[in-house]
Amino acid sequence: xxxxxxxxxxxxxxxxxxxxxxxxxxxxxxxxxxxxxxxxxxxxxxxxxxxxxxxxxxxxxxxxxxxxxxxxxxxxxxxxxxxxxxxxxxxxxxxxxxxxxxxxxxxxxxxxxxxxxxxxxxxxxxxxxxxxxxxxxxxxxxxxxxxxxxxxxxxxxxxxxxxxxxxxxxxxxxxxxxxxxxxxxxxxxxxxxxxxxxxxxxxxxxxxxxxxxxxxxxxxxxxxxxxxxxxxxxxxxxxxxxxx
Amino acid sequence: xxxxxxxxxxxxxxxxxxxxxxxxxxxxxxxxxxxxxxxxxxxxxxxxxxxxxxxxxxxxxxxxxxxxxxxxxxxxxxxxxxxxxxxxxxxxxxxxxxxxxxxxxxxxxxxxxxxxxxxxxxxxxxxxxxxxxxxxxxxxxxxxxxxxxxxxxxxxxxxxxxxxxxxxxxxxxxxxxxxxxxxxxxxxxxxxxxxxxxxxxxxxxxxxxxxxxxxxxxxxxxxxxxxxxxxxxxxxxxxxxxxxxxxx
Numbered sequence: 001x002x003x004x005x006x007x008x009x010x011x012x013x014x015x016x017x018x019x020x021x022x023x024x025x026x027x028x029x030x031x032x033x034x035x036x037x038x039x040x041x042x043x044x045x046x047x048x049x050x051x052x053x054x055x056x057x058x059x060x061x062x063x064x065x066x067x068x069x070x071x072x073x074x075x076x077x078x079x080x081x082x083x084x085x086x087x088x089x090x091x092x093x094x095x096x097x098x099x100x101x102x103x104x105x106x107x108x109x110x111x112x113x114x115x116x117x118x119x120x121x122x123x124x125x126x127x128x129x130x131x132x133x134x135x136x137x138x139x140x141x142x143x144x145x146x147x148x149x150x151x152x153x154x155x156x157x158x159x160x161x162x163x164x165x166x167x168x169x170x171x172x173x174x175x176x177x178x179x180x181x182x183x184x185x186x187x188x189x190x191x192x193x194x195x196x197x198x199x200x201x202x203x204x205x206x207x208x209x210x211x212x213x214x215x216x217x218x219x220x221x222x223x224x225x226x227x228x229x230x231x232x233x234x235x236x237x238x239x240x241x242x243x244x
Numbered sequence: 245x246x247x248x249x250x251x252x253x254x255x256x257x258x259x260x261x262x263x264x265x266x267x268x269x270x271x272x273x274x275x276x277x278x279x280x281x282x283x284x285x286x287x288x289x290x291x292x293x294x295x296x297x298x299x300x301x302x303x304x305x306x307x308x309x310x311x312x313x314x315x316x317x318x319x320x321x322x323x324x325x326x327x328x329x330x331x332x333x334x335x336x337x338x339x340x341x342x343x344x345x346x347x348x349x350x351x352x353x354x355x356x357x358x359x360x361x362x363x364x365x366x367x368x369x370x371x372x373x374x375x376x377x378x379x380x381x382x383x384x385x386x387x388x389x390x391x392x393x394x395x396x397x398x399x400x401x402x403x404x405x406x407x408x409x410x411x412x413x414x415x416x417x418x419x420x421x422x423x424x425x426x427x428x429x430x431x432x433x434x435x436x437x438x439x440x441x442x443x444x445x446x447x448x449x450x451x452x453x454x455x456x457x458x459x460x461x462x463x464x465x466x467x468x469x470x471x472x473x474x475x476x477x478x479x480x481x482x483x484x485x486x487x488x489x490x491x492x
Contacts, residue, residue, distance in 0.1 A: 006347035010333070017335035017376075080331035084392070087295045088348050089321035243298050 003090040007098030008105070011072070015106050028064055029113040035060065036117055049127050053117050054135045054211035058175055058204060061139075061146050066167030068106055069150025070160045072099045073238065077158040082242050096234045100144075100151050107143040111136060131213025138210025141223035142203060146171050148230035155237040171203075178202025201226075246309075247272050248430035249400045254293050254303035256286075256454075263289040265454035266303070271430040273399070276422060278445030279434040282485045286454040287434045288328050291404050294432070295325040307400050321349065324398035324429075326406055330389030334378030338369055338388055341377060345392045363391040366421055382409040390418065394425060401431040407440065419444045438477045441465075452485040 015021040032053060036042050040052020076082040085095060121127045150167035157163050176182055178199040186195045199205060203226075206219045247270035256264040264286040271277045281287050292298040294305045296312040296319060305312040307319040332341055342363060346356045364370055367387040372380055377388055386409055393401060406422070407415045422431060422444050433444065441448045442462040450458040450465070458465055458480070465480050473479035 002350050003348045006344055009347075010336075010344045013340075014333070014335055079334065080327065080329055081333055083292070083297050083327040084325075084331050087297050087320055087323070087325045087327070088345065089317045089350075090348060091317060243292065 001094060003088070003094045004098050004101075007090070007095060008102045011099050011102030012105055015068075015102070021106070024064070024067065025110050025113045028060065028110045029116065031060055032057070032114045032117060047125075050117060050121055050132055050135065051211065053114070054139060054207075057139050057211075058142065058207055061143055062168060062171050062175065064110070065107070065143060065146035065171060066150045066164045068103045069147050069154055069167055070163040071154070072103060072151045073155035073234075074157050074160045074163040077155075077242070077244075078160075082238075086238075086242055092235045092238055096151070096231055096238060100148055100231060100234070103147045103151065104140075104144050107147060108140055111140055111143070128213065134213045134215045135211050138207060138215065138219070138223075141210075141220070141227075142207050145203065145223055145226045145230065146174075148227045148234065149174065152230045152234035152237055155234055155241060174201075175203045178205040247306075248308055249294065249402075249432060250304075250306040250309075251290070251294055252304045252306075254290060254305065255301045256289055256293060256298060257301055262454050264293065264300070267451065267454070267456055268303075269432075269449055269456065269459075271400075271432050273428070273430050274426055275447065276426045276431045276433060276445045278441045278448035279432055279451070280436065280438070280441065280448055280481065281434075281451040283436070285451050285485070287451065288404055289454075290451070291325075291402050291432070291434060292327075295323060295327075295402050296320055297327075321396075322399050324393035324396065324401045326389045326393045326401075326403045328404040330386045332377045332385065332388050332392070335376060337376050338364075338373050338380075338391075341388065342391060342395060345395055349396045351396065359395050359397075363395045366394065366424075367391040368417065383411060383414050386410055387414070387418075390421070394421075397428065399429050401425060401429050403431065403433045405434055405436075407435065407437065415440075438481060441477060450481060450484055457484050 035056035036050070036053040040056060042052050045052070073082070076085065086092075118132060122129070149170050150163075153166040153170055154163040156166065179202070183195050183199055186198055206222045209216055210219055249271040251267055251269050254264055254267045255262075267286070267290050269277065279287055279291070289298065293300045294312070296305070296316050299313065308322045310319040310322070312319040336344065339360070342360045343356065346359055351359050364373060367390050369384065369387055369391055372384050377385060380388065386406065390403070390406060393403065403422070407418050410418060419440065422433060425431060435441070445462065447459070447461055448465055449456055458468060462477065466477050468484070469476050469479040470483050
């Protein structure tokens with residue numbers, strides 16, 4: 001795992017090579033504010049918590065996670081540096097995990113930029129900060145799964161725009177699998193057991209409890225396994241497609 | 245002299261096209277092997293397999309007697325590779341890029357610093373050391389690729405068209421660098437510039453349609469020219485590679 005740290009460092013720093021990273025964090029924080037205060041009826045609810053924020057967060061991630069993950073492999077393939085990277089004494093696992101980790105840390109940073117919401121709610125009332133901490137943790141875990149999926153899909157193409165669209169589409173399906181719209185459609189053709197299996201894989205279902213401050217072991221297992229699954233898929237795609 | 249780089253019957257097809265059709269060769273320490281062939285002959289594909297980037301359909305590659313596909317990390321840590329076109333992370337500075345390569349190769353602290361200093365001096369990158377790579381000229385970019393390849397003084401160097409896009413002075417410099425590196429390493433250099441062969445290579449291999457069709461010193465190859473053009477490498481090259489295509 002010698003190469004992991006330099007890879008994470010390089011990838012993380014490359015987000016800041018252009019002003020886009022700063023713009024991204026600011027937009028993310030601003031949108032989080034809009035969703036929470038305007039759309040989430042933060043004041044009208046009269047409750048000292050961040051429920052509105054965490055309810056909209058998956059939808060924010062739907063757009064922002066692909067923006068973070070799109071360049072991870074697509075750019076490497078477009079510029080040909082993948083040939084350089086994969087002929088260094090680096091395993092595919094190190095490269096895949098390193099890139100994902102850099103994106104995940106960046107998402108963590110973006111989440112931290114929403115501390116203003118936390119400060120606001122603490123200034124206005126006395127929220128249960130334990131609940132908020134658990135929710136933040138769950139949000140970060142969800143970002144990890146989304147990024148792993150986006151990174152894997154980014155390895156399919158050398159075009160960042162296509163990588164973005166694939167990731168957004170994939171995450172959308174993954175997120176909404178548990179909603180009635182999808183489940184009713186499935187029930188029309190397939191047995192109830194299949195519908196329930198699909199529902200249990202849905203990101204929104206698993207984020208629901210954590211956004212209320214409840215950390216279930218099954219949710220933790222879910223985020224970890226889905227992340228590992230997509231990292232695994234990522235490694236397979238890199239091995240298959242690296243030289244195309 | 246032991247062969248530091250050994251390729252045994254490497255094969256690779258893309259769909260119906262046989263890009264590499266059973267190439268075997270070996271390069272000893274202190275030797276520079278020129279790898280010649282027309283575009284599309286399989287030079288880059290062979291080098292990609294030797295460097296462990298592409299999996300061959302058949303055959304083996306050994307770097308310092310380590311199987312490149314069985315123990316890729318061990319083999320790659322003994323290899324310096326300049327891919328075709330010298331790709332590098334454009335948004336990084338030369339300094340940051342070489343530091344990254346050194347760290348991935350396990351160099352730290354003073355050893356890393358002196359390795360970077362030495363590579364920068366040898367490739368004369370000093371004037372652009374702090375610049376981002378995407379702002380550099382083609383010649384400098386190529387030298388950044390070379391600097392990254394020689395950073396850890398590897399026993400085996402695979403250089404895919406190292407002088408492509410350089411001006412005559414820079415070409416001269418790079419050839420001198422290759423000769424200097426050859427004292428301690430086994431080097432394979434692909435090129436389609438024939439004048440380069442007598443200037444840097446101890447031996448040259450000509451391939452066409454994925455097969456080795458000639459192997460020898462520059463003089464030996466020049467002797468293979470058709471009647472009337474004896475001694476001309478170019479005549480040999482044209483003669484052999486067009487024949488080779490007909491045969492395939």
